[in-house]
Amino acid sequence: MSTIKLLTTGGTIAMSHDANTGKVDRPTNEVLTGWLKGTIEVVSEDVCNKSSPQMTLVELGALLRAVKSSLADPKIDGVVVTHGTDTLEETAYFLDLQLPPGKPVVVTGAMKASNEAGTDGPANLMNAVRAAACADSRSRGVLVVMQDEIHAARYVTKMHTSSLHAFRSPESGPLGWVRGEKAEYRFSLEPAACYPDADVSSLSSVFLIKAVLDMGAEWLDFALERGARGIVLEAFGQGNVPPALLPGIRRAIAAGVPVVLVSRCAGGEPQGTYGYEGGGAMLRELGVVFARELSGPKARLKLAALLSLHADAAKVRAAFERP
Numbered sequence: 298m299s300t301i302k303l304l305t306t307g308g309t310i311a312m313s314h315d316a317n318t319g320k321v322d323r324p325t326n327e328v329l330t331g332w333l334k335g336t337i338e339v340v341s342e343d344v345c346n347k348s349s350p351q352m353t354l355v356e357l358g359a360l361l362r363a364v365k366s367s368l369a370d371p372k373i374d375g376v377v378v379t380h381g382t383d384t385l386e387e388t389a390y391f392l393d394l395q396l397p398p399g400k401p402v403v404v405t406g407a408m409k410a411s412n413e414a415g416t417d418g419p420a421n422l423m424n425a426v427r428a429a430a431c432a433d434s435r436s437r438g439v440l441v442v443m444q445d446e447i448h449a450a451r452y453v454t455k456m457h458t459s460s461l462h463a464f465r466s467p468e469s470g471p472l473g474w475v476r477g478e479k480a481e482y483r484f485s486l487e488p489a490a491c492y493p494d495a496d497v498s499s500l501s502s503v504f505l506i507k508a509v510l511d512m513g514a515e516w517l518d519f520a521l522e523r524g525a526r527g528i529v530l531e532a533f534g535q536g537n538v539p540p541a542l543l544p545g546i547r548r549a550i551a552a553g554v555p556v557v558l559v560s561r562c563a564g565g566e567p568q569g570t571y572g573y574e575g576g577g578a579m580l581r582e583l584g585v586v587f588a589r590e591l592s593g594p595k596a597r598l599k600l601a602a603l604l605s606l607h608a609d610a611a612k613v614r615a616a617f618e619r620p
């Protein structure tokens with residue numbers, strides 16, 4: 298029988314709904330071990346007990362250490378992390394960036410509290426444990442299991458505020474499904490670069506700025522004044538911004554602050570297609586780095602990881618141009 302390490306961090310999967318106040322609160326990770334009794338060998342450890350908007354680099358650091366030491370234990374075949382869904386995709390990608398290929402690591406959560414009718418927590422947890430116990434889940438990067446779908450941390454995103462089918466991968470679709478007791482994969486990903494020695498502690502100095510219609514360069518200037526070490530720009534469509542942003546982008550690049558561009562669109566990759574003022578072709582010429590399929594929050598994590606490794610402009614570009 299496989300042995301899976303369950304690392305709990307809180308979130309709705311560990312919360313209950315209070316009928317008197319109508320609030321979902323009071324995380325208690327014990328509920329998780331109760332659901333799993335007798336189904337598979339699971340050893341659990343509470344890393345923290347927070348809702349996911351409250352997660353910080355302190356908890357992420359503790360989680361990474363707990364995952365690494367679990368993976369190093371020869372008795373452990375795979376790891377499942379339970380997490381609140383709001384920032385689940387960031388934590389899953391944070392782990393993905395730093396864990397080399399090997400034993401499965403699966404992140405899951407729930408959209409409904411543990412005592413709500415139709416709660417998805419038990420099924421999500423069961424499926425995550427099954428996926429982690431499956432040898433075919435090895436070396437696929439960190440996986441996210443919600444419902445019976447298996448997603449890549451690199452692509453998955455929370456697309457709905459409350460639906461049980463909130464997690465989707467608009468660019469790739471799920472990699473596979475948990476059917477019965479087994480994980481079945483339909484697609485494989487190109488292996489992504491991994492940065493085991495990275496340290497994302499500079500994350501707060503990597504600013505994420507969203508392009509909106511008729512905006513000016515103030516947010517870029519604000520970021521530079523606040524000592525930004527990197528800027529991720531969530532641009533329109535194929536990678537275009539309002540022309541008024543251009544002076545701010547030029548100032549950032551001249552100051553040695555990398556500007557990494559992602560798209561506001563949930564699917565597709567930004568490209569240097571348009572040659573007009575503010576278009577992607579012009580941004581490329583200015584030295585803006587295009588981040589392929591990553592979302593803004595994930596590109597921010599990757600840029601912080603690269604900065605911690607003292608990556609220069611050429612290395613930042615090369616790292617974002619491949620998965």
Ligand SMILES: NC(=O)C[C@H](N)C(=O)O
Pocket residue numbers: 307308309310347348349350380381382383384406407408409
């Ligand atoms: N469904 C959830 O887990 C949402 C909750 N606010 C959290 O992220 O902790």
